[in-house]
Amino acid sequence: MTEDHAATVADHSDAAHHVNYMLVFGALCALTLLSVLADLMGGIEALSNAIGHFNTKLIIGFIVLTVACFKASFVMLYFMHLKFEGKWKFVLLAPTFVLAMALVVTLAAEIAVHYYTFNTPQSAVTASVEHGGSAAPAHAAPAH
């Protein structure tokens, strides 16, 4: 296939699919605002006390990462026109997705999930703070 012919094909395919980009833009802005609101939610002390500090962080993390996935989907589907591309997109992008997931899963087993007692200089400080030690944790340090 020549470049000229291919360009014509591409032009034709673009012309066939009109996207309301301003609608996508609005959705992306609204989702960004939602992420910032979720961040502000973390600062509400009453909420943190009611459901626990760890749970609050977990919920906020879940919300903002879900929002990020939706935003990424909008960009890929409409701005990058993947919605209108052929099935080649799956062949091309599937391996990268597998690698991205595999990296996290394999490293997590060693680094994130502590089956054995975790022993690093930093974990000693954390343990000391948990048991009422004097080491200054990061969140206790005042602003510069």
Place this chain on the structure above:
Amino acid sequence: MTHATATPTLKMGVPIPNGKLGMWLFLGTEIMFFTAFIGTYIVVRMGSPGWPTDPAVTHIKVALGGINTFVLICSSVSVVLAHEAMAQRNFKRATDWIIATLLLACVFLGIKSVEYYGKFDHDILPGRIPETETLALDKLQRELDSAFKTSELAVLRKKLADWEKTPDAETKYAAEIKKSQDRVTALGPVEQSYKELRTKIKGREIDLHQAEEQLTALKSAAQNENFARGLSSVHEPHVILYGNMFASSYFIMTGFHALHVVIGMFMFGGIIWLGKTQRLGSQHGVLVENCGLYWHFVDLVWIFLFPLLYII
């Protein structure tokens, strides 16, 4: 007998221009490049209880990250509108949209520079952050030494020593020598406080909290003196657990992202040059589309960096 029926042309490969296929393959490698950093960051973060999240400590500003997200979303819209203008063969409008994208990229980098300045100013740099009290005192000792070496007092002492070596300096520079000696005398109490603090820190006679208080007192005592200028570079001693890994992750991810922004700006510069020299034509449709695909990918990476670095 003739064979008049036309056989259909054999089409091989994917039904997109080769250039576009090349860009998608490149973006495939880019996805793996960034997911290596992002994935490792997520894992390290999950395995590090006590990771710094307080904005007062990390100097991460959610507002600046949010504005930059908005700026990149706007730039994604402008680049896709440039692509649409190319399809409609309106090359002037396409050039204008690319100029808008380039300007938005400048805004993004400007805000990023402000953030980087904050990190450098507070020494939130890989390998520089004390993660234990001993390291914090050690850093304070080093910074005090360095401040003293470059202080006005050290400069004056060196001048006086040089004059002593000069044969007729006492008559030639009498006024300057007198002035310098008076200044050294005036700075005496500040120097004394400095030396006391330095000795206490070196002998580990005080804890981090006391050291911080005494440093504040020393800075305030030297406030009206040029000596304070050197002391202003001495940071408050703070322990930031996992601070070095945090700084490394922050700089590697945002640094490579910013590098991609700069490369994108050069691409847009090329298109603008073609547009301004009236050479941008329908033959450049795939070029503009590829630059757009690259730019959307840059936006895509930021969409994940924003919550991971600024919010969670």
